[in-house]
Amino acid sequence: MRIAVPTETTAAETRIAATPETVKKFTGLGASVSVQAGAGATSGIQDADFSAAGATITPNAQDTLHDADIVLKVRRPVGHELSLYKKGAMVFAAMDPYGNEGDVDAMAAAGIDAFAMELMPRITRAQVMDVLSSQANLSGYRAVVDASSEYGRAFPMMMTAAGTVPAARVFIMGVGVAGLQAIATARRLGAIVTATDVRPATKEQVESLGAKFIAVEDEEFKAAETSGGYAKEMSNDYQAKQATLVAAHIAKQDIVITTALIPGRPAPKLVSAEMVASMRAGSVIIDLAVERGGNVEGAKAGEIVTTSNGVKIVGHNNVPGRLAATASALYARNLYAFVETMIDKPNKAIAVKWDDELVKATCLTRDGAVVHPNFAPKPTADKDA
Numbered sequence: 001m002r003i004a005v006p007t008e009t010t011a012a013e014t015r016i017a018a019t020p021e022t023v024k025k026f027t028g029l030g031a032s033v034s035v036q037a038g039a040g041a042t043s044g045i046q047d048a049d050f051s052a053a054g055a056t057i058t059p060n061a062q063d064t065l066h067d068a069d070i071v072l073k074v075r076r077p078v079g080h081e082l083s084l085y086k087k088g089a090m091v092f093a094a095m096d097p098y099g100n101e102g103d104v105d106a107m108a109a110a111g112i113d114a115f116a117m118e119l120m121p122r123i124t125r126a127q128v129m130d131v132l133s134s135q136a137n138l139s140g141y142r143a144v145v146d147a148s149s150e151y152g153r154a155f156p157m158m159m160t161a162a163g164t165v166p167a168a169r170v171f172i173m174g175v176g177v178a179g180l181q182a183i184a185t186a187r188r189l190g191a192i193v194t195a196t197d198v199r200p201a202t203k204e205q206v207e208s209l210g211a212k213f214i215a216v217e218d219e220e221f222k223a224a225e226t227s228g229g230y231a232k233e234m235s236n237d238y239q240a241k242q243a244t245l246v247a248a249h250i251a252k253q254d255i256v257i258t259t260a261l262i263p264g265r266p267a268p269k270l271v272s273a274e275m276v277a278s279m280r281a282g283s284v285i286i287d288l289a290v291e292r293g294g295n296v297e298g299a300k301a302g303e304i305v306t307t308s309n310g311v312k313i314v315g316h317n318n319v320p321g322r323l324a325a326t327a328s329a330l331y332a333r334n335l336y337a338f339v340e341t342m343i344d345k346p347n348k349a350i351a352v353k354w355d356d357e358l359v360k361a362t363c364l365t366r367d368g369a370v371v372h373p374n375f376a377p378k379p380t381a382d383k384d385a
Helices: 020-028 047-052 061-065 079-084 101-109 124-129 131-150 177-188 202-208 236-250 273-278 320-342 357-362
Strands: 002-005 032-036 056-058 070-075 090-094 113-116 158-160 163-165 169-173 192-196 255-258 284-287 303-306 312-315 363-366
Touching: 002 061, 020 032, 020 047, 020 320, 032 047, 032 061, 047 056, 061 079, 070 320, 090 320, 101 113, 101 363, 113 357, 124 320, 124 357, 131 177, 131 255, 131 284, 131 312, 131 320, 169 177, 169 236, 177 192, 177 202, 177 255, 192 236, 236 273, 320 357, 357 363
Parallel strands: 002 032, 002 070, 032 056, 070 090, 090 113, 169 192, 169 255, 255 284, 284 312
Antiparallel strands: 113 363, 158 163, 303 312
């Protein structure tokens, strides 16, 4: 049972899919683990740390991946990298399959069994495997830290001999895992925090953290949540009413942080150019959805845009990767928790239960075909029927 941890091929990716902690656990299950030389450098992990945990350090991707039964990655394998995998290798990563169906097909053609960690069901036994939550939690924290570094004023109210410094006003749009952590972090820094979300269950969560909830609370709002706990796409009428309320609120804010994402869809536009123009000079907007098109009009992926009225729109890519050491530690634990369920411990061998609900929910490709129902080719109707 051979496990491989290659260097990420995406230049902007600073995380790694294993740590010395998880390598030691895998070797304890009877696996041999190969880590590509330098793979952990951007996460603050040296090759010597992996060696001390029981891993073999290999000089390049080809040697790392050679004959590997399990491959642990942060992002999906693409291009030439796929040719290095043996057929039947199990690959675990955040696959980002929506909108990248061609890459999913390529993984099937390469004969690998690909598992998309972000499709993990949000059920009790899978909480420790939930990469979306572990990484979003860090994104929410980092968003506030980034906002504070770009904002030219203090966050807390300060009473000094020279006068009183008012507290910053922070508005969080989207109260999922990232939003809740952003609220908590901004509150710890002393800001006056408000938040909004289309899911009614979040109101109590927001208020429990000491923030004020802002939303149009009509009948559509009361039914605006899927059984999986995600936000539903709202009607145009509701969006218009909410936009009117939010527009008036944003004009009074110093910092706005947007976190709204709907699985499989472009990020909804929440902040218009007119809203941005209503904010005072020196205000900051952090768009955590910028890699999916962004929640903010004028946001650009990988850039900080300063508008004509002096508002900064921050669109950092890979926000969890801005905390690479912490993000890698949590992500690696998520992967270990899932992979460990597929190992027969007494026999120290891979034993996948293909009918397990976690396996079925995350498996994208198997035996040369795309098998996930959301991405598998739809059967064509029999013309002669």
